[in-house]
Amino acid sequence: MTRTPLADVACSIARATDLFGDAWTALIMRDVLAGVTRFDELVHDLGISRKVLAAKLSRLIDEGVLVRESYRERPAREHYRATEKGRELYPVLLALMSWGDRWYAGEAGPPARIHHLDCAHDTTPVTACAHCGEALTADNTTQLPGPGGRVGPGTRVLGPLIASRAVQLPGARD
Amino acid sequence: MTRTPLADVACSIARATDLFGDAWTALIMRDVLAGVTRFDELVHDLGISRKVLAAKLSRLIDEGVLVRESYRERPAREHYRATEKGRELYPVLLALMSWGDRWYAGEAGPPARIHHLDCAHDTTPVTACAHCGEALTADNTTQLPGPGGRVGPGTRVLGPLIASRAVQLPGARD
DNA sequence: CTACTCAGGTTCCCTTAGGGAACTTGAGTC
DNA sequence: GACTCAAGTTCCCTAAGGGAACCTGAGTAG
Numbered sequence A, B: 001m002t003r004t005p006l007a008d009v010a011c012s013i014a015r016a017t018d019l020f021g022d023a024w025t026a027l028i029m030r031d032v033l034a035g036v037t038r039f040d041e042l043v044h045d046l047g048i049s050r051k052v053l054a055a056k057l058s059r060l061i062d063e064g065v066l067v068r069e070s071y072r073e074r075p076a077r078e079h080y081r082a083t084e085k086g087r088e089l090y091p092v093l094l095a096l097m098s099w100g101d102r103w104y105a106g107e108a109g110p111p112a113r114i115h116h117l118d119c120a121h122d123t124t125p126v127t128a129c130a131h132c133g134e135a136l137t138a139d140n141t142t143q144l145p146g147p148g149g150r151v152g153p154g155t156r157v158l159g160p161l162i163a164s165r166a167v168q169l170p171g172a173r174d
Numbered sequence C: 001c002t003a004c005t006c007a008g009g010t011t012c013c014c015t016t017a018g019g020g021a022a023c024t025t026g027a028g029t030c
Numbered sequence D: 001g002a003c004t005c006a007a008g009t010t011c012c013c014t015a016a017g018g019g020a021a022c023c024t025g026a027g028t029a030g
Helices: A012-020 A025-034 A039-046 A050-062 A090-104 A160-168 B012-020 B025-034 B039-046 B050-062 B090-104 B160-168
Strands: A066-072 A077-082 A112-116 A121-123 A125-129 A141-145 B066-072 B077-082 B112-116 B121-123 B125-129 B141-145
Touching (some): A012 B025, A025 A039, A025 A077, A025 B012, A090 A112, B050 B066
Antiparallel strands (some): A141 B112
16 A cells, blocks of 8 residues: 655645544544553554554654653553653644534534633633634635745655645635 | 444544544645645645545545535536535644644744734644633643533444543643 | 463454556547 | 547555454462
8 A cells, every 4th residue: 555655745734644644643642641541451442453553652652752651560561651742732633623523423412521721611622823812714814835845855845736826825715 | 454433433533533534634625725626636736646536535525524516617627625514624734734843844944834814924823722712732621521422322432441531530730 | 380361562364445557538629 | 630638437456454363471369
C-alpha cells in the first residue's frame, strides 16, 4: 500500500495528518490523556489489535508525542504518558469531539461532557481568533502564504493551487 | 484489512475518526474549503491516486459532508462543494494546522497564515471555553459521562475505563 | 518445585485498502 | 479525423491492518 508520505510537505495540515491521519492515533491520544495508559488497558478499551497498537505506540514515541515510562519495578511495568507535544493535541481531539457531538449525537445527546475546571462549567469548545476572541469559520477567514512557504529542493510543495488562489481570492466568503 | 468500524461507538471522537481518520480526508476538505473543488485539480494538488480520490469523495458525499454539483453544462463539468456539515470541519483543520505549525514548522516559520477577515489580523486559532473564553487544555478540563452515554443493544461501548475513571479522577491536573 | 497468571509485547497468516498506470466515455476543438 | 480535456473506472501489485497464537520474565498458589 505504501501510504503517500506527507511529513515532508509544505503544509502543516499534511504534516499533522502524516502522524494523526489514521484510524487509531486520535483514540489512543484520547485514552492516554484521560488516564488509560497501559498496553493491555488500551487493547481492551479500544479493541485495537496488539500488533497495531505496538506499532502506533512506537511511532508516537519516535515522534515525541508519547514517552514510555516504568511505573513499577519488580515486576517491571510500563505505561505511556503524553509529552507536551502530545498534550497539545488536545485541541484537535476537542474539535473532533465537538464536530461528532454536533452531527452524530442521537436524541439522547452527546456521550460525554467537557467540564472546564477553571470556570467550573460544563462547556463546549470554540475555535476562536487569538486577537479578538470571535469564532473562526471557513467563511470569516482566508489562508495566505506564510514565511515557510518557500521551500528547499528536498521539500515537495503541496497545494500550489491553493497558494496561488489564496492571493487571488477576494476572501473565503461566498 | 477491514478497518474496525468506529461509527457506531458511543464516543464522538470515534465517530468523527471513522470518517476523518485516514490519510486524505483532512487534505481533501482543506482543498475544497480553499476552493480546489474539481476532480483533476484535487488529483494534481494532492498527489492522491484517482481511484482513492473517487472512493473518498463518494464516502464524503454519502456522509453529507460534500455535494457534487454541476458548474457547467456542455461539456458537463462537475465539482465538489462543502455542505454546512463539511464547513464545520474547519475548526478541526485549524487545530491540526496549528499543532503542525507549532511542532513542525522549521526556521522559516509556518507555510501558511490564517487571516481573520472580521478583525483584519493574521491570527492563530485558540480552542476556548464557550463560557469564559479561556483556552481549554488537557490540564484544565475533565471529561464526564454525557446524556448519550447510556447506549442501546446495537451500540458498542468504547471507553468504559474512561467512563469509570472520569468520575473517580479529582481532575485531569497532575 | 511445579503450575498458573499477568503484563507487554512479537510472530504468523490472511484479507483488503491504497498506489499507480492504463483504459473509458462523452464532449469540445484544431 | 486526430487530439485534448474532465471525470472517472479497471487492472494488478504491495503492504498495512485484523486476529489468534505464541513468547518471555516475574510474581504467586498449592
